[in-house]
Amino acid sequence: MDTRIIVVTSGKGGVGKTTVTANLSFRLAMEGYSVVAIDADIGLRNLDVVMGLENRIVFNIVDVIEEACKLPQALVRDKRVENLHLLPAAQTRTKEAVTSDQMLKLCNSLRGKYDFVLIDSPAGIESGFRNAAAGADEALVVVTPDVSSVRDADRIIGILESNQKKSIDLVVNRVRSKMIRSGKMLGVSDVSDILAVNIIGIIPEDDNVVTSTNKGEPLTLGSTSAAARAFENVSGRILGREIPLPDPTSFDENGLLTGLKKMFGRKAGRG
Amino acid sequence: MGFLDRFFKKKENSRKSARERLQLVLIHDRTDISPGTLERLRKDLIDVISDYMVISEDGIEIDLETEGNSVALVASIPVLEVKRQRSRKRDR
Numbered sequence: 071m072d073t074r075i076i077v078v079t080s081g082k083g084g085v086g087k088t089t090v091t092a093n094l095s096f097r098l099a100m101e102g103y104s105v106v107a108i109d110a111d112i113g114l115r116n117l118d119v120v121m122g123l124e125n126r127i128v129f130n131i132v133d134v135i136e137e138a139c140k141l142p143q144a145l146v147r148d149k150r151v152e153n154l155h156l157l158p159a160a161q162t163r164t165k166e167a168v169t170s171d172q173m174l175k176l177c178n179s180l181r182g183k184y185d186f187v188l189i190d191s192p193a194g195i196e197s198g199f200r201n202a203a204a205g206a207d208e209a210l211v212v213v214t215p216d217v218s219s220v221r222d223a224d225r226i227i228g229i230l231e232s233n234q235k236k237s238i239d240l241v242v243n244r245v246r247s248k249m250i251r252s253g254k255m256l257g258v259s260d261v262s263d264i265l266a267v268n269i270i271g272i273i274p275e276d277d278n279v280v281t282s283t284n285k286g287e288p289l290t291l292g293s294t295s296a297a298a299r300a301f302e303n304v305s306g307r308i309l310g311r312e313i314p315l316p317d318p319t320s321f322d323e324n325g326l327l328t329g330l331k332k333m334f335g336r337k338a339g340r341g
Numbered sequence: 342m343g344f345l346d347r348f349f350k351k352k353e354n355s356r357k358s359a360r361e362r363l364q365l366v367l368i369h370d371r372t373d374i375s376p377g378t379l380e381r382l383r384k385d386l387i388d389v390i391s392d393y394m395v396i397s398e399d400g401i402e403i404d405l406e407t408e409g410n411s412v413a414l415v416a417s418i419p420v421l422e423v424k425r426q427r428s429r430k431r432d433r
Binding site: 216250253 | 357359366
């Protein structure tokens with residue numbers, strides 16, 4: 071089994087790394103692949119709550135590295151989707167608790183056992199990020215269409231390139247069609263021109279992301295919202311399917327047409 | 342501003358300024374030259390050029406400038422006097 075180890079990173083915080091990691095992990099597992107999602111944000115654990123697995127954690131990544139437990143003991147198995155596992159971060163430790171070499175060793179110990187390992191990186195360009203990226207062959211850089219996020223992504227891409235990652239792809243998150251159309255927001259083409267990196271996904275801003283996070287049920291688990299579909303397409307492209315990128319100016323949750331469709335859809339459903 | 346002016350005012354295109362500002366700032370980020378490095382470069386340049394001509398050290402301007410997608414190191418160095426022969430003080 072050829073294991074693909076992918077780090078999800080961004081530089082800037084709050085752009086959606088954890089949401090992307092959670093949704094892609096669920097989707098890939100639902101496609102039948104075995105997946106380990108690793109929370110590498112030691113001290114600021116969050117992937118567990120976003121995935122809805124926070125109540126089932128016994129051991130964490132630092133326990134594994136310090137050999138307080140075996141790796142399989144620390145993996146939290148999801149009960150909703152087969153073959154999905156979470157390796158949680160430690161909450162009461164700091165990023166200094168692990169080194170790059172230890173992360174590399176940990177990642178390599180997963181090779182051959184799972185199809186995908188997705189690593190949720192902490193924000194920043196310091197040790198936490200470097201550790202998260204150490205064992206990965208590929209990188210997904212999450213970026214939102216704003217100047218600070220794009221600038222930070224550029225730094226991260228520079229570091230990843232110098233670390234010779236096999237591939238670096240961009241996920242443009244929180245895209246607001248209406249603002250792009252009226253020239254008030256950077257378009258996806260602006261972001262790709264500036265960063266010169268392949269775009270693997272365009273995710274619209276979607277209220278459902280908030281509500282799904284509230285419940286600990288990632289969108290890809292069953293929602294049909296715009297963001298859920300976008301995440302499905304990203305996972306399809308990761309699997310090598312030829313799925314054309316959507317028009318970033320066409321996501322319109324609140325558009326008139328969509329509104330009418332919803333209205334009629336609801337009526338039809340009732341009737 | 343009159344009512345009509347306000348009504349027909351051209352939409353402010355902040356996307357354009359975001360794009361332009363980013364492109365500019367990234368060129369500096371990518372060249373990764375710190376002020377300290379630039380200062381060392383300045384001193385070395387003065388050293389080398391002084392072998393050939395007398396220059397005004399106070400009037401030197403060194404900067405990275407962008408044109409399209411390329412970066413140029415632009416130095417403006419006022420020459421006070423051209424030496425007739427290369428002095429040998431830098432022989433190593």
